[in-house]
Amino acid sequence: MFECTLIQGELFRKLIVSIQDLVQDGNFMCDSNGISLQGMDSSHVALVAMALKKEGFADYRCDRDVTLGINFANLGKILKCMGSKDRLSIRAQEEGDSALFVFESEDSNRMSNFELKLMQIDQEQLGVPETQYKAVIRMPSSELQRICKDLSAIGDTVSISATKEGIKFSVGGDIGSGDMTLRQSDSGEVDGDDSEKIMIELEEPVQQNFALRYLNNFTKASSLSSMVTLSLGTDMPLVIEYKMDNLGYIRYYLAPKIDDEA
Amino acid sequence: MFECTLIQGELFRKLIVSIQDLVQDGNFMCDSNGISLQGMDSSHVALVAMALKKEGFADYRCDRDVTLGINFANLGKILKCMGSKDRLSIRAQEEGDSALFVFESEDSNRMSNFELKLMQIDQEQLGVPETQYKAVIRMPSSELQRICKDLSAIGDTVSISATKEGIKFSVGGDIGSGDMTLRQSDSGEVDGDDSEKIMIELEEPVQQNFALRYLNNFTKASSLSSMVTLSLGTDMPLVIEYKMDNLGYIRYYLAPKIDDEA
């Protein structure tokens, strides 16, 4: 028997929204530590990894490891039926062919039960090596979302470069070219409230090109967290991470575009 | 001569919006008591009935009975030109081939006159028998609208069942199944402000299946009233009623789906 309850069910709905346009289906791996998921997009360029710790749930019980094969579009349809303030419980049997999603309104006057058919999905779990990145940038998630959306009007590929001074997004296209630079916030400012601040940890300057199409997909997760972290290295995937306090994270990995002048 | 004036013209606009996607055209029957309308949808599954009492109008004068044959889409276009706070007057001659709609702004600085061509519509008025329903449920109209919209993502047919405990909407489809249950509010709660409360008058439990497509059409009337009443019987049409204080009501009748496991 697997069973967990999340007070803010809405968070789980947003998570699925952040996954479903990128990955068609995948396995929720539920064990005594929490729920995790890995999935690649159909063109095998981007990887999503999600991990939710049991400590983030109001209730969490997992007697034996359970794998839930989920079609994300279908789960998304079911989660649309959840009220924005509803509590969410997920229940599944070890060998069952469906999972139960229960939504309960704050005042307990509305109660919903949805059964989602599960799938058999053959999928190997990829080991993502822990790496030392040359640059780690923390910035407001809404800012990253806006920049990626805006620059898409000009071109397909963005060049991201990080220096001590700031992070620069450049794009080129038929109509011209452009760049947007975010200056690192002063350390004095950063001491206080760190929201809306831009912080850069830099080992050495780095510059890489990425497809804006994927970045626009990733930034749908912006509603999960006010801040986002970008980790950049040379010839290694960009990592974009949204952390949900106490509950866990969703990470997107994107391979750089090589030989593209962007 | 027929002439009437409604202070909240917006209410009439909302009424027509609630009708025009379901019924193409119909006769406004104007007599000394008020205005009434009946119309069936093109597939003859659903019936709309509207009645506006003369007491709800600021002015009402009907020397002789008048029948106004209206194309609702065309009337809708004209009513779009009305300001949201405008006063609405309707005027028609007994034998005229057009009706006049006059909109006047609160400060009387903007005055609009629109003439709508009338149609000859052969339509028999159906007698809807007064029936004793097994279950009458009063609930927030926004709640019904949301439930019907949400469940449409899962399947085409909803099963509505009413018991002493509450009202349950169930749906099934390819991806799984689900149900949403609204608990009857405690009588203590109901004594006070009855908005947002769910009240069930039950003679005996009842369960019937309905096409969600029609319910989604009916619930466009939700802006007319914060509460809606559902009346259910066995093998008889569901009645969904929106009451506008003092002015009257709009009612939708929908035949149940038979032999559908839903």
Next chain:
Amino acid sequence: MFECTLIQGELFRKLIVSIQDLVQDGNFMCDSNGISLQGMDSSHVALVAMALKKEGFADYRCDRDVTLGINFANLGKILKCMGSKDRLSIRAQEEGDSALFVFESEDSNRMSNFELKLMQIDQEQLGVPETQYKAVIRMPSSELQRICKDLSAIGDTVSISATKEGIKFSVGGDIGSGDMTLRQSDSGEVDGDDSEKIMIELEEPVQQNFALRYLNNFTKASSLSSMVTLSLGTDMPLVIEYKMDNLGYIRYYLAPKIDDEA
């Protein structure tokens, strides 16, 4: 070298939005007095004229006259990347084949540079004669926008007639006909705050017909100014002007429809 800076960059973005659906490309004429533009729509029925005075800019420097050939859709894409509170600077060389648009956020933490490729556009500047109009109407721009949009649901052509009493917009179509009349505000009211007031300067009553399609295009400029001025004469173009305090104006000229009963 041409260089100018506008504190409210957003105003310039709105200007381009007000032009780009009507005119494909055109020349910004920059000289020591300011920036001006003229453009006709592809069917040569409507003319747009814009003039921005150097006094409206925080900085303005124009060593020699510069002509910037602009594709408005492309410039619109670039200006979409500007934040709503950003400062905008435009820079260009006399013989350059591109112009630089610089956006700077209020706190100077975000800085964007966009280079737009320029075009060679053969375009003669039309002299628009100063005329004495029979009627000049000043009214809220949102009101004009709403009226034009609403009446489009009924017909294609609007008849605008101005008298001492007010301004009347009439339309006719298959489904019927309609008119909306705005009464001139009392002079007493006008003495105070003139926003939301309707003022008519009338030499003699005038009535002309115009294509609503164009008016709907012009009224996209409504966000530039809360008031709009309509100037009407007999058998001469209607002029619709939006004034931006200190900065300048955008004017639309539209030839009347002749021999159309509207």
